[in-house]
Amino acid sequence: MIRFQQVDKHYGHFQVLKGIDLEVQEGEVVVVVGPSGSGKSTMLRCINRLETITSGELTVEGIPVNDRKTDINKLRRDIGMVFQHFNLYPHKKVIDNITLAPVKVLGVSKAEAEQTAMFYLEKVGIADKAHAYPSQLSGGQQQRVAIARGLAMRPKIMLFDEPTSALDPEMVGEVLDVMRTLAKEGMTMVVVTHEMGFAREVADRVIFMDQGQILEEAAPEVFFGNPREERTRTFLSRLL
Numbered sequence: 001m002i003r004f005q006q007v008d009k010h011y012g013h014f015q016v017l018k019g020i021d022l023e024v025q026e027g028e029v030v031v032v033v034g035p036s037g038s039g040k041s042t043m044l045r046c047i048n049r050l051e052t053i054t055s056g057e058l059t060v061e062g063i064p065v066n067d068r069k070t071d072i073n074k075l076r077r078d079i080g081m082v083f084q085h086f087n088l089y090p091h092k093k094v095i096d097n098i099t100l101a102p103v104k105v106l107g108v109s110k111a112e113a114e115q116t117a118m119f120y121l122e123k124v125g126i127a128d129k130a131h132a133y134p135s136q137l138s139g140g141q142q143q144r145v146a147i148a149r150g151l152a153m154r155p156k157i158m159l160f161d162e163p164t165s166a167l168d169p170e171m172v173g174e175v176l177d178v179m180r181t182l183a184k185e186g187m188t189m190v191v192v193t194h195e196m197g198f199a200r201e202v203a204d205r206v207i208f209m210d211q212g213q214i215l216e217e218a219a220p221e222v223f224f225g226n227p228r229e230e231r232t233r234t235f236l237s238r239l240l
């Protein structure tokens with residue numbers, strides 16, 4: 001579904017990604033961890049071309065993301081993204097936040113979009129909030145709306161960039177539960193998170209990034225049980 005081959009990215013003279021090689025298969029859940037500033041968000045944002053790569057090759061479903069001939073809007077429709085800050089429209093009701101893109105971008109009828117929205121709101125456990133405004137919801141509920149909004153576009157891939165980092169601790173679990181369900185249903189997911197319990201339980205593979213490089217990549221049992229790299233051990237020991 002996603003393939004990075006020797007991908008570099010520079011911001012001016014600063015090299016933020018260094019020779020990234022990564023493949024994500026259909027249905028796989030890849031969790032990306034690493035210190036702040038190591039390039040995790042940048043790597044994620046390259047996948048839907050919110051950032052452009054400097055060199056190397058990056059394909060999604062075999063389509064070169066940075067090729068001039070690639071219809072980037074079409075590609076982006078297949079990729080849902082959930083951010084740390086939920087970015088809901090504050091002046092729109094929950095349901096209208098969710099129906100907006102399907103109606104505008106996919107050309108779905110309003111009635112059908114609302115039906116789909118309700119389906120996903122039930123899935124994330126907040127159907128009763130459909131007619132509330134985002135400000136009337138807790139952070140955890142808002143993030144679940146953001147996930148429902150992503151799912152309503154029926155993407156093939158979901159990218160999560162620290163989806164629980166802005167939440168009060170008691171709300172982290174409800175968002176991770178939704179993500180766990182998605183993973184079980186076979187969604188292809190790349191998740192940047194500091195939630196090591198989630199990584200251990202849900203990830204098929206854990207990627208450790210440091211200073212723009214993928215330093216280590218392993219199944220969670222190996223990654224947490226017996227990391228190969230000293231820097232991975234140091235990183236993990238600091239979290240405890």
Ligand code: ADP
Nearest residue numbers: 011014016034035036037038039040041042043
């Ligand atoms: P992470 O998500 O792992 O914390 P980021 O991908 O956000 O890391 O950032 C990696 C590095 O790139 C950081 O040093 C950051 O300061 C730098 N960076 C991020 N965005 C920009 C930008 N638009 N211009 C210049 N430097 C940037």
Ligand code: MG
Nearest residue numbers: 040041042161
């Ligand atoms: Mg980040």
